[in-house]
Amino acid sequence: MAPKSKLLFKTMLIFTLLILVGCNNAQNSGEDISSEEVSTSFDPRSLATVRGKVLTDAGEMITAGIIVENERGETYRANTNFQSAYNLRLEPGTYKFHFTRGFEYSVVTKTLTVEAYKTYYIQDVRLLQLEDSYSKGWIRGDTHQHTYYSDGVNSANDVLVSNLSNGLHYGYLTDHNTAWGLPEWVQGNRLPANIDGDGNMHMFGAYEGMEVTTEFGHYQSFGLGLVFDLYEVSLRDIERNKPQAEKDEIIKDKIRYIGDTIRWAGAVAQINHPYSTSTMGFRYWDDDVISCFDTIEIWNGYFFPGDGRYEPEKEGYQGQNYRSKIKWFEILNNVKNGGPFLAAVAGTDNHDVAGPYIPNLDIDLTNIQNIDDYNELFLKTGKYTGSPSTVVKIDGKQTEAKVVKAIKDGNSFLTNGPMIYADINGKTYGEVVTITGTSALLNLELFARDGYEEIRLIKNGEVIKTFESNGSDRFTTTYTINDLENQDWLLLEVYGTGVGHAISNPIFISKV
Template sequence: MKFDKLIELLKEMETTIESEENQTFLEKLNREELINTMQFLQRCAAQAGYYYNLQAPGSEFGIMKLQATENDDPIVAQAKIWDNKEHKIRTRFSLRRLVTEEDGTLSVKLPCGSYEAEVTCGPEYSTIFVPFEITKDKVTTIKARLARIAHLTDHGWTAGDLHHHSIYSSPAYGGTDPVIETPDQVCRSMKSLGMQFGALSDHHNVLNHEEWQRQNNNFTPIISKEISTSNGHVLQLGVDDDVIYEIPNGKERTTENLRNEFIRICNEIRKKDGLPQVNHPFDASFSTRYNSEFWDMIEIFESMEIWNGATPFAAGTINAKAFKKWLSLLDEGKRLTATTGSDTHNIYGDDYFGMTEWLDWLMDIVMKHPEIYPEQMNEKVAYLTWLYKKVWPRLLSWVEQSNTPSTIHNYVYTNGKNQPQEILQAIREGHSFISNGPLITAEINGVSYGDTATLKDNTGKLSVHVFSKKPINHLWMYTGVDKKVEICTGSGSLEGGFAYDIVTDEFDFGGASWALFVADGGENNLAISNPILFA
């Protein structure tokens, strides 16, 4: 199943690279055809005497112990462990993601060899790289001293994840997803990337609620559930009861009844002081994406997940489609808060272990030995080779950098009032931006996201500030689905990152009814704000 997902992502990112490369093919393959072609080529390789054998790790091991601190005080942090660069180049993908305990420590058994630890606590902290060696039966101790390089959460903002799963989504509790992490492990995973709140949104049940609400050590737990319907997934945020979508069957399964059931559950969530949200509305699966016939009643929801962490944010992906649809809804005067959610089902980020090595092996054989397959396959192989050379590296970069749990954040302005209902109310009102790296704040005539600025002759004072640990390529202002202007005028390096500041006393907004901002450093360094409205 995970291999199918990997190929699905490969096909989604194809659109991005194809337009950049101005590339066309006589024969393109859909996901099923692509998998069948790979399997056929593997059989051709086997017939020619080439067999795939993933070498097991060595039998000699040692221990790595890590201590993460901030100002000599323990801090919960994330550590990505990479094999040495030579081995990484050979195997392409060698990530191990680990999370410290509350005291900032972790201990892991590793095969002997050379490694590098990449340690951080999210976008407001430095990222440090520590090389180390593992020797047989020895303990290697490394220290990671993290520094705070941004202070957004000290100025009324709070960061969190609204879409995360735990063991309560697994078959052990009547679910279908192979998730093994406990609520305690999920909480530490969120905190390791600088989050102060989180919603644990398991499928099918609310069994996690009691345990999740105990995760209150410098953290605000928000109770939630992801409701499965036959026409999409709905998030019930802030509701303790088990809201159930009753799927009509037989003659009762009419469009009208399906629509009415959506309306009923959203009304029930609201009556219980919750926030109804539509998740991943353009998901690849018919049963998990929002029914395209129901967009006329989208305002039954108060927020919309336009960025699902299980997929890159690149042209052609489900996220890019959701973003464009959200912009069109804003143009129609329909106001839903844009949110993000990691949709994490595995906090260790190792879903694709082994799969990348297999494709590397297969393509190495296919490119070196074209004689093993019939010439009728030439067009298919040319297309597959292009995907492998051009799209595959981009996808692997996303897997390594961004497909780790809770990488994307909802930054919500609460003015320091961080109880669950206060956070949810701020989300309802659109006082937020979403990001997997850049921190973007903006004001128009002193008014920020979710509020209304009064303009004079369509002009007003514009102030935008961006801080990012990595450089951004563009800073856009959107005032419509097809209306954007680049407003970035330069940057300056700060300790640990890059700052972008734009202040204009009289900016002409051209009669727009809203404006929002996007800091664009590619799919691995992106931030999107909610709009500022105009009167």
């Protein structure tokens, strides 16, 4: 955790006690603070108490999130407990409480001034479900999350509550080189993700994963908490000191072994955040190496979206998602040459579900000028569970087998807000459309609660059509795509307002 975030959490623990009572410690995600670090003049009994419940518009009690904002614009995210209640402990002052449940629900904001020692009750908050992707067969989840069993600050329980409070229907726990948290995590399969308007309960999918962490990249399994012995995935000193060309071959053998072993065990193998710096990145793009994997994480939620709106050519950690996307386009273009297909995945890589934010007062967030401004806007938006999500298409009842297959096959789109559903001649993302001529019909539907600027239709890495915003949060159209050739691929990319973004996996063309 960065020093800035540590300082904020120490402040926030005195400032709020992070909902100590009645919320299953779901937002108690800061570090322990010693008595020397807390002023002895501070009396926790003097804190104000704010209580209430959150419901759906149908009156069902649900797990929801609360973004607490003080007068200085500092924020952190708290959560209700599983029974929809919250119990906030706050220093005297004026606060905004933004009640939310992910980007398919409305946001309700309440402002309240509290005094020391007093208890306040906010009238029940009702969140409107504006979009129901689940009823359409699209299931939203987080594929990359950590707990304190590796380098996160939260318990498995904290992360489960955060998944539910963000409106997710599935989530993978992917701690670094350990399965210690998985027995706790899978208890989340007993919890309801949502209760629909007819009173039907839909259960959460708490699935097993693992982030295999090495000095030559990070790799992930979906569907299995497979732990490698360190000797299997580490370089020995004698190997590390070999000439670079020889060492590269040794490393490639080890990478192949990681991917093959995950797949032999029946799980899906992924390359994580390939353009991360230092040892966390990936540099061995040979077909016979990447063919040992099924998916690639082109959108890591620790950094802003790879939309390329500001200085996309900039090197360094800030633009890594954009470079991952461009490399993925190259991989897709090589499929027609016999290269492997890797489906795209997004994951938050969340190590702290509270997403603390201290505003940079030197930046005007209403006038974004460069990549640094854009990054600050991204930080203000919040590094929360499910942002971004991988939204998968499944038929019938949700099961782990269906979810993991959809991830592997690319029957999905990636988003931090805009929901983009589409098919070409009835085939959706990750599928193949067979045509006899050179044209096909695109059916497109968009929901973007916070608005959008444009939707781009991309063929073989190039934009061939742009649909401009109609000023609404919804857009529906059909469009005839011409000049199609065998083994072309097409996908959609949405540019939302602010840092809103979505990108789909491709639909391939087969011409007979």
